[in-house]
Amino acid sequence: MTSSASVPVSQSAPPLPSLGRRLAVPLAMIGGTAAATGYVAVVDPNQPGHYPVCPFLRITGWWCPGCGGLRAVHALTRGDLAGALHDNALGVAFCAALLGGLVLWASHEVRGLPRPQPRLGRTGTLALLAVVLAFTVLRNLPTGAFLAP
Template sequence: MVTGKTGVSRGSRAVAVLAPLGTALAAGAAVAFVGAVDPNEPGHYPTCPFLMLTGLYCPGCGGLRTVYALVHGDPVTALGLNPFVVLVIPVLVALWGRWTLRAWSGGESGGVPAGKSMRPAYVWLLLALMVVFWIARNLPFGEFLAP
């Protein structure tokens, strides 16, 4: 079997990247669906359960319309609907790229051991930012963050 610089065979590399590629395919299909089926039209998607039960916006409220706006080349509208989603998308793409490279190379990447996608401190930071966004968009001074 032919091996690369890392000692990982090409066959095992191909198998290792199936999960990241499958994830990209599923995400791409979901984005294509949202781009084709307008969430601004009533009846196409269910109402957010949190919004329906509490009358408050969750961190994801407006996310489908944000993705729709981005697919149709309207980043200003997307930012107005859900700036958190707009800012998190590049982070998710970067994490996906890191995962794919790590799967292909079969080892560590950026000092983060295999099996972990990012340092726990960054996960906690992301969660804290999401909670702050969640609270702020439901307060009077944060009305501009509401979808």
């Protein structure tokens, strides 16, 4: 009688790609974001003629959730947080979340950790949509004029 005992095969993780390969995509995203931000820093959105008018604003006369976003980024590049919040508070929050996400992604790649997978889920998505809708409506009402760019 022969014994056919199975010998466990060690499951080793595949080798990690080089640090340069792991950082290529997050650094490209950071570089693209920096280039776009640099352009907005140099080409002032407060001067007419440099950027197109918001089509939602043109058609409805209402500020959309993104109106004032370029002015907010321009103000942030000048270190003017109060001005940026005045131009588009939601845009400033989005910029902070984007920057934080890119830094988190790059730091995970440096440490060889799995890529972060942000998930809002149904409740989070509905809450985000509610915040955007409330911001849009409020900034177009007399009581929310402080949110208008």
